[in-house]
Amino acid sequence: MTLFLNAAPNTPEGTYTETYIRGRNCAERLNGIFKARFRCIMGERKLRYDPDKVGHIINASAILHNICVEGRLDNNFEIEIQNDEADMGNQGVSS
Template sequence: MTPFLNAAPNTPEAAYTETHIRGRNCAERLNGVFKARFRCIMGERKLRHHPDKVGHIINACAILHNICVEGRLDNDFEIEIQNDDVDMGSQVLLHNEGNIAKQNLIRRYFMQN
């Protein structure tokens, strides 16, 4: 999901955008750590699987990462943040579905009753 560009102040869309921006920083740092530790999710090795399977792969990476952290295993990698090229063809197919999910999220959490 994406933030709204130029959302009017004090609207549900502005509240959603503010929350989105705050959460994205954490997610980007996490992506950098995971990509450095688990090369299978690096840019050139795109996960070309069904989204459910990708979710399982990412969950497994999170579990393994937590085991490494708890076991105090050294991080012998450097975190490198890079912009991956996005396959726009597959992104367009999910655009409408994403907009519907975003509107449902705003109605549920950011609109006052």
């Protein structure tokens, strides 16, 4: 789709360009949200799967995202990785 650069406001070309820009802005924000929530999408700017599998991954991500939104789950979270070996080593030490 080609935009009309320097289109006058309130003309069909100007309306088309403005609508296109607003739609693209929404899509780019959604991509950013998906990449933040589902790190598997972020990768190297492409998924190394066949197109059918990529479609399933994106659909599953959208469903899970909608569940998180409905459940009011925050997108800002950190996963705490526990190191069992470090915990095991500290058990024998007393203060």
